[in-house]
Amino acid sequence: xxxxxxxxxxxxxxxxxxxxxxxxxWDEPAWQFWLAPGAAPAGWTKIAPDSAYTDARACGYExxxxxxxxxxxxTADRPYYFSAGLAEGNYRVAVTFSGTLTVKTEVxxxxxENAVSVPGATSRREFIVNIRRDGIVxxxxxxxxxxxxxxxxxxxxxxxxxxxxxxxxxxSASAFPAVAAIEITRAEDVPTLFLLGDxxxxxxxxxxxxxxxxxxxxxxxxxxxxxxxxxxxESYQSALGRGRLAKILxxxxxxxTVMLQFGHNDMKSVDVPAYTASIRQFVSxxxxxxxxxxxxxxxxxxxxxxxxxxxxxxxxxxxxxxEVAREEKLPLIDLHAMSMQFYEALGKDxxxxxxxxxxxxxxxxxxxxxLAKCIVQxxxxxxxxxxxxxxxxxxxFAPAKPDAPESLKIPPSLTAPxxxxxxx
Numbered sequence: 001x002x003x004x005x006x007x008x009x010x011x012x013x014x015x016x017x018x019x020x021x022x023x024x025x026w027d028e029p030a031w032q033f034w035l036a037p038g039a040a041p042a043g044w045t046k047i048a049p050d051s052a053y054t055d056a057r058a059c060g061y062e063x064x065x066x067x068x069x070x071x072x073x074x075t076a077d078r079p080y081y082f083s084a085g086l087a088e089g090n091y092r093v094a095v096t097f098s099g100t101l102t103v104k105t106e107v108x109x110x111x112x113e114n115a116v117s118v119p120g121a122t123s124r125r126e127f128i129v130n131i132r133r134d135g136i137v138x139x140x141x142x143x144x145x146x147x148x149x150x151x152x153x154x155x156x157x158x159x160x161x162x163x164x165x166x167x168x169x170x171x172s173a174s175a176f177p178a179v180a181a182i183e184i185t186r187a188e189d190v191p192t193l194f195l196l197g198d199x200x201x202x203x204x205x206x207x208x209x210x211x212x213x214x215x216x217x218x219x220x221x222x223x224x225x226x227x228x229x230x231x232x233x234e235s236y237q238s239a240l241g242r243g244r245l246a247k248i249l250x251x252x253x254x255x256x257t258v259m260l261q262f263g264h265n266d267m268k269s270v271d272v273p274a275y276t277a278s279i280r281q282f283v284s285x286x287x288x289x290x291x292x293x294x295x296x297x298x299x300x301x302x303x304x305x306x307x308x309x310x311x312x313x314x315x316x317x318x319x320x321x322x323e324v325a326r327e328e329k330l331p332l333i334d335l336h337a338m339s340m341q342f343y344e345a346l347g348k349d350x351x352x353x354x355x356x357x358x359x360x361x362x363x364x365x366x367x368x369x370x371l372a373k374c375i376v377q378x379x380x381x382x383x384x385x386x387x388x389x390x391x392x393x394x395x396x397f398a399p400a401k402p403d404a405p406e407s408l409k410i411p412p413s414l415t416a417p418x419x420x421x422x423x424x
Contacts, residue, residue, distance in 0.1 A: 030183060030184065030185040031045075031059075031084055031086070031183070031184040031185070032044040032045065032181070032182075032183050032184075033045050033047050033059060033082075033084070033181065033182040033183075033184075034046050034047060034180075034181055035047045035069075035073050035074040035179050035180055035181060035182065036072065036073045036074075036180040036181065037069060037071060037072075037073075044181075045059060047059065047060065047061075047074070047082070047182075048069075049064065049067045049068055049069045049074055050064050050067075051064070052064050053083045053164075055085070058084065058085030058164075059082075059083065059084045059085065060082070060083065061080060061081060061082055061083075062080075062081035062082070062083055062166065063080070063081065066078050066080065067080055070178055072098045072122065072178040072180060073096075073097065073098065073122075073178035073179045073180035073181075074178060074179050074180075075099075075175075075176045075177065075178045075179070076169070076176050077176065078176075078414065079168055079169065079170040079411070079413055079414050080168075080169050081166055081167065081168050081169075082166070082167045082169070082179075082182065083164040083165065083166040083167070084164060084165050084182075084184060085163055085164050086131060086163070086164065086165045086184070087163075088131060088132050088133045089130075089131065089186055089187075089188070090128055090129070090130050090186070090187040090188065090190055090192060090225040090227075091128065091129050091130075091131065091165055091184050091185065091186060091187055092126060092127075092128055092184070092185050092186075092187040092190075092222060093105075093126065093127055093128070093129055093165070093167070093182065093183070093184050094124055094125065094126045094181075094182070094183040094184075095112070095124070095125055095167075095179060095181070095182055096122050096123070096124045096179070096180045096181040096182075096183075097115075097117055097122060097123060097124075097125075097177045097178060097179045097180060098117045098121070098122045098123070098177060098178050098180070099116075099117055099171065099173065099175065099176065099177030099178055100114055100115070100116050100117075100171050100172065100173035100177055101114070101115050101116075101117070101125075101169065101170075101171060101177040101179070102114050102115075102169075102170040102171055102172065102410065102411055103127070103167055103168065103169060103170070104167075104168040104170065104413060105127075105129045105165070105166065105167055105168070105217075106129065106131065106159050106160050106165075106166055106203065107157050107159050107160045107203035107204075107205050107214070108168070108203060108204065108205065108210070108214055108413050108415075109129075109203055109214045109217045109226075109228065110214060110215050110217055110218040110410065111127040111128075111129070111217050111218060112125055112127060112218070113218050113410065114171070114172050114173075114409060114410075117177070122180055126222040127217075127222050128187055128190060128220075128222050128223075128224065128225045128226075129165055129225070130192065130225045130226060130227040130228075131164070131165050132160070132161065132227065132229075132247075133161065133163070134146045134147040134149055134161050134247075136243060136246050136247050136250050137250055138250055144243050144246050146243065147242060147243040147244060147246075147247050148241070148242040148243055149161065149242075150231065150232075150233075150242075150422075152205070152232070152422075153231065156205040156206065156415075156418060157203065157205045160203055165184065167182070168413060170411040170413065171411055172409040172410070172411045187222075187225065190223055190224050190225050191224050191225070191253075191255045191256050191257070192224070192225045192226075192227050192251070192253075192256045192257075193220075193224060193225070193226050193227070193256070193257045193258075193259060193386060194227045194229060194248045194251075194252070194256065194257070194258045194259070195213045195216070195226065195227070195228045195229060195230050195258075195259050195261075196229050196230055196239060196244060196245070196248065196258060196259070196260050196261075196262075196282075197213065197230035197234070197259075197260065197261035197262055197296075198230060198231070198232065198233065198234050198235070198261070198262060198263075198264050198265055198298075198423050199211065199230075199231075199232035199233060199234075199264070199361075199362060199421035199422060199423040200212065200261070200264065200298070200299060200361070200362065200363070200371075201213040201228070201230035201261050202214075202228060202230035202231050202232055202421075203228050203230075204232075204362075204421060205415065205418070206415040206416070206417070206418045207412045207413060207415045208356050208357075208364040208365065208412070209356055209362055209363070209364070209420075209421060210363055210364055210365045210367070210368035210369075211230070211363065211368050212299075212363075212368050212369075212371035212372040212374070212375055213226075213228045213230050213372075214228065214368070215365075215368045215369045215371075215372035216372045216375055216376070218369075218372070218391075219372060219373070219376045219390060219391050219394055220389045220390065220391060221389050221390070221391055221392075223388075223389050224386070224389040227248075227251075229244050229247065229248055230261075231244065232421035232422040232423055233265060233421070233422025233423040234262070234265060234422075234423075235262055235265040235266040235268075235269060235270070235278075236262050236266055236275065236278035236279065236281075236282060237266075237269070237270065237278055238265070239262070240278075240281075240282075245282060245285060248286075249285060249286070249289055252286065252289040252291045253289075253291070254289075254290040254291065255291075256289075256291045256292070257291060257292040257293070257294060257384075257385075257386060258282075258286045258291055258292070258293055258294070259293075259294045259296055259333075259375075260279070260282060260283075260293065260294070260295055260296065261295075261296035261297070261298060261335065262278075262298070263275070263297070263298035263314060263317045263318065263321070264298050264314075264361065264423055265423050266278070266317065267314060267315065267317050272315075272316045272317060272320050275317055275320055276320045276323065276324060279295070279320065279321065279324045280324060280328070283295075283324065283328055283330065292384075292385070293330055294330070294331045294332075294333060294379075294382075294384065294386075295321050295324065295325045295330050295331070295332050295333070296321075296332075296333045296335050296375070296378075297318040297321045297322065297332070297333070297334050297335050297336035297337070298314060298317070298318065298321075298335065298336060299335045299336060299338075299339035299371060300312070300313070300314070300336060300339045300340050300343060301313045301314075301360050301361050302343060302351055302352070302354075302355055302360035302361075303360065304343075304348040304351075308344070308347070308348055309344060310340045310343055310344055312336075314336065318334075318336040322334070331382040331384055332382075333374070333375055333378030333379070333382070334378070335371065335374055335375065335378070338371075338374040338377075338378070338399040339371060339374065339399070341399040341400040342354070342370055342371070342374070342399040342400070342402055344400075345399070345400050345401065345402055346402065353366060353367075353405045354366055354367030354370065354405075355367055356420075359420065361423070362420065362421055365408065365410045365412075366405050366408050369403075369408055369410065370397075370399070370402050370403060373394075373397035373399075373403075374397065374399055376390055376394055376397065377396060377397040377398075377399075380396070
């Protein structure tokens with residue numbers, strides 16, 4: 001880069017940071033990390049390309065292989081991961097960058113999709129990240145002190161439960177972006193949308209698997225947090241037994257929302273009346289905390305009949321969700337019906353492009369992204385308070401007219417091959 005370009009970059013970045021400070025946008029404490037060339041401004045922590053994360057320093061890169069620095073910031077030849085040691089809670093994060101940037105947080109939660117900076121300058125984008133621990137404070141039953149995590153949650157999903165906020169920097173462009181600065185502050189003033197469900201909702205740790213829950217974060221402004229407590233293989237009763245509901249109840253505040261989507265695994269272990277009773281049990285507990293509840297029917301499996309139409313493999317379980325929603329006067333997002341339109345629009349053979357190869361239940365990035373759009377459209381159709389937090393670029397979604405698969409360019413994360421998620 002020419003000297004003049006470096007000078008222009010310094011002016012632009014300085015102006016961005018000065019504007020932030022002047023506006024008082026960040027409440028103390030704030031964590032400010034300088035990834036651009038040169039000395040860090042006063043109060044900022046310098047992050048060099050070889051700054052690996054250590055517990056003592058509590059900030060840095062998860063791995064430094066392939067990380068370099070150019071005239072505008074830190075870049076790499078592959079996806080790279082930055083972590084900051086922080087307490088449990090919601091955080092507002094701002095990233096100053098140049099180029100085309102995709103950001104995923106914790107375990108592959110999409111928060112920024114191919115954002116493009118101002119040509120020849122830097123841009124600054126904000127988003128909210130929820131981080132959590134397994135400990136439960138002040139929740140019923142009183143002898144429950146922690147979520148009973150599965151082995152996979154302590155291994156490939158550990159970034160969802162550790163003592164760090166982790167950012168994945170990625171791109172679909174030919175060259176990786178340069179990140180110049182990262183700012184983090186607590187976001188105690190924002191409401192939280194809690195998700196509770198199974199493998200079709202949870203933060204899937206491995207490519208090519210993905211869920212609508214980890215795509216949903218992309219469609220919200222930095223005015224709300226999404227806390228995804230779903231997990232593979234879970235049903236209402238297993239989520240209750242492992243303390244997942246207790247964990248959410250311990251953090252719920254008036255103005256928060258809990259979105260519930262179970263059914264794939266419940267139907268293997270309980271009958272419809274028992275399933276219905278479980279839904280009511282969860283609804284009652286959440287309402288007692290003066291939080292809102294949204295029920296979601298489970299999406300269809302890829303089960304086509306000879307007539308080219310989806311057959312219902314879930315029997316009477318989706319109707320049970322609809323019945324509880326009607327009787328309890330709760331908002332319902334009928335993903336069962338919307339997913340049927342989505343799959344049928346792609347066709348019996350074409351719908352395979354929305355799933356992990358050889359799997360008729362679990363989705364890839366494209367399928368999960370389209371189902372997340374169904375959820376967002378359901379929020380809008382129900383006129384929920386959540387709708388005010390939807391990103392301005394969401395133009396609405398008709399599941400019978402899905403996006404062309406080739407139009408979605410979410411870059412894959414660095415993951416190793418692994419077993420298929422629990423549940424089917």
